[in-house]
Amino acid sequence: MLCRVGCAIVAGLALWTAFPALGWWPGAVVGVTLLSLSTVGARPRTGFLLGLLAGWAYFVPLLSWSGVYVGKLPWFSLATLEALYIALLGLVSALLQSARVVRGRQAPARVRPVALALAWVACELARGHTPFGGFPWGRLAFSQADSPFARLAALGGAPAVTFGVALSGGFLALAIHRVLWRGRRVRGLSRGIGPLLGALVVALAGLLVPLPTGVGDGTPTARIVAIQGNVPKAGLDFNAQRRAVLDNHARITVRAAQDIARTKAPRPDLVIWPENASDIDPLLNADAAAVIRAAVSTIGAPTIVGAVLSGPGQFVSNTSLLYLPDGAIADRYSKLRPVPFAEYIPYRSFFRLLSDKVDLVTRDFAPGDKVGLFRVPRAGGGTVAIGLNICFEVAVDDVVRASVQQGANLISIQTNNATFGFTDESVQQLAISRIRAIEHGRSVVHISNVGVSALITPDGTTHESTSLFTSAVLAADLPLRTSLTPATRVGPWPEWLASAGLLVLLVSQLRARGSVAGGRRGSGSPRDPSPGAADPTNPTGSVDVAGSSAGVAKRTPITEGA
Numbered sequence: 001m002l003c004r005v006g007c008a009i010v011a012g013l014a015l016w017t018a019f020p021a022l023g024w025w026p027g028a029v030v031g032v033t034l035l036s037l038s039t040v041g042a043r044p045r046t047g048f049l050l051g052l053l054a055g056w057a058y059f060v061p062l063l064s065w066s067g068v069y070v071g072k073l074p075w076f077s078l079a080t081l082e083a084l085y086i087a088l089l090g091l092v093s094a095l096l097q098s099a100r101v102v103r104g105r106q107a108p109a110r111v112r113p114v115a116l117a118l119a120w121v122a123c124e125l126a127r128g129h130t131p132f133g134g135f136p137w138g139r140l141a142f143s144q145a146d147s148p149f150a151r152l153a154a155l156g157g158a159p160a161v162t163f164g165v166a167l168s169g170g171f172l173a174l175a176i177h178r179v180l181w182r183g184r185r186v187r188g189l190s191r192g193i194g195p196l197l198g199a200l201v202v203a204l205a206g207l208l209v210p211l212p213t214g215v216g217d218g219t220p221t222a223r224i225v226a227i228q229g230n231v232p233k234a235g236l237d238f239n240a241q242r243r244a245v246l247d248n249h250a251r252i253t254v255r256a257a258q259d260i261a262r263t264k265a266p267r268p269d270l271v272i273w274p275e276n277a278s279d280i281d282p283l284l285n286a287d288a289a290a291v292i293r294a295a296v297s298t299i300g301a302p303t304i305v306g307a308v309l310s311g312p313g314q315f316v317s318n319t320s321l322l323y324l325p326d327g328a329i330a331d332r333y334s335k336l337r338p339v340p341f342a343e344y345i346p347y348r349s350f351f352r353l354l355s356d357k358v359d360l361v362t363r364d365f366a367p368g369d370k371v372g373l374f375r376v377p378r379a380g381g382g383t384v385a386i387g388l389n390i391c392f393e394v395a396v397d398d399v400v401r402a403s404v405q406q407g408a409n410l411i412s413i414q415t416n417n418a419t420f421g422f423t424d425e426s427v428q429q430l431a432i433s434r435i436r437a438i439e440h441g442r443s444v445v446h447i448s449n450v451g452v453s454a455l456i457t458p459d460g461t462t463h464e465s466t467s468l469f470t471s472a473v474l475a476a477d478l479p480l481r482t483s484l485t486p487a488t489r490v491g492p493w494p495e496w497l498a499s500a501g502l503l504v505l506l507v508s509q510l511r512a513r514g515s516v517a518g519g520r521r522g523s524g525s526p527r528d529p530s531p532g533a534a535d536p537t538n539p540t541g542s543v544d545v546a547g548s549s550a551g552v553a554k555r556t557p558i559t560e561g562a
Contacts, residue, residue: 051090
């Protein structure tokens with residue numbers, strides 16, 4: 001059991017290392033491999049506990065930024081909630097990898113790579129939708145922006161990337177399990193070659209997926225300028241000096257206009273300010289409105305401003321406003337998916353009993369009611385159709401996808417990272433934007449009020465990347481692609497089909513387990529006394545049919561399928 005526990009903990013840590021800032025993307029494959037090996041042949045309840053340990057080792061360090069200013073309890077609570085999904089994954093993995101009946105004969109517990117990959121996709125589907133709309137941060141796919149797996153996003157979105165990573169890890173686990181299970185025979189080594197090659201093929205398959213950049217191939221471009229204005233100080237009260245934050249963005253915009261005039265650079269087609277650039281409602285405050293209009297007029301281009309607006313009613317709205325050069329507001333988008341416990345507090349009176357930090361959110365944010373898509377007129381004719389996503393919406397598949405399906409040829413991610421200080425949250429978020437660029441074949445403007453910001457071409461490559469807590473102007477000609485990737489066309493179907501496939505496998509496996517248990521009870525034979533030490537996942541030699549990796553009356557030559 002100690003071997004299983006150690007394997008599960010290392011699995012979670014390996015998963016964490018795959019994400020920025022460490023960014024060792026193979027860690028995701030290693031993590032899947034070790035979690036699979038720790039649960040093969042285990043009882044379901046043991047699989048649950050092993051998954052929970054792996055989940056804690058995974059999410060506690062990954063989400064450390066969530067507690068930098070609000071304390072350890074909210075951080076550990078969020079990490080535990082996410083770890084529970086990995087615990088369920090561990091339970092399912094144990095079920096899928098238990099002894100069963102194949103063609104009327106008892107087969108030993110074994111690794112099942114395809115089933116494991118389906119389970120990972122289904123786990124992330126559940127985690128991304130429940131509770132309170134879900135929290136899809138930390139998906140396997142979001143750790144792979146620099147890996148060959150990332151290209152799979154163009155075929156089936158983030159679920160396809162997760163499936164590829166998990167399938168490769170599952171094949172690697174199968175190779176290790178076969179070799180160590182039969183390690184006393186030369187044949188045991190040869191049995192690991194096939195799955196090992198399978199893991200390698202899956203890992204490199206993404207390289208066959210073409211990723212057009214739109215650069216130099218005749219694709220129209222738009223001159224984009226993004227403003228990182230910075231804030232007076234980091235922390236939850238970063239906007240205590242709200243006017244200073246607004247003035248920073250206005251001043252940097254004016255400076256950008258002066259640089260354009262001095263260098264005779266092309267005038268931008270669109271300027272984008274980040275989330276929370278104006279926490280003073282410019283629709284109610286004439287002074288704030290005048291500051292914004294003056295900056296927009298100076299640079300002479302349509303400008304998208306992230307602002308907090310009062311209303312509707314007792315609520316506030318996290319909104320993007322489209323200003324035209326004459327100062328008129330042509331369109332607005334309010335965030336569709338406010339973040340629970342950050343932008344609104346569900347069941348406030350109950351959660352106040354756990355932490356008084358809930359009252360840091362004094363007014364709940366109301367969700368918007370329409371897809372974020374601005375059609376911005378260009379001075380030379382035509383439009384830039386830009387899909388709007390605010391902060392954590394970048395991690396929500398359907399929000400990003402919806403604007404592209406409605407015609408967006410450019411994606412913007414306006415975000416506020418000041419509330420997470422000098423942590424890895426900003427680089428983790430930028431990695432998600434890179435996956436979105438590949439998934440939809442669109443350029444992405446990822447602009448933060450404090451960084452890290454970048455302009456991203458459709459192949460996921462970053463340009464003009466900035467550092468944290470600095471002022472900066474990002475400018476580039478970005479391709480405006482209009483063709484839809486397979487991922488955009490198929491939408492959410494891959495993950496729902498994967499979940500349906502998993503359900504079928506679970507039902508089949510439960511029936512097979514019942515046949516094994518029934519046959520054991522009917523025979524009245526004692527448990528197999530053969531030691532289980534040859535199986536690295538069963539160091540204690542346990543031979544429980546329902547749960548152990550050596551849990552069969554006699555080993556049979558039945559082929560271990562993938």
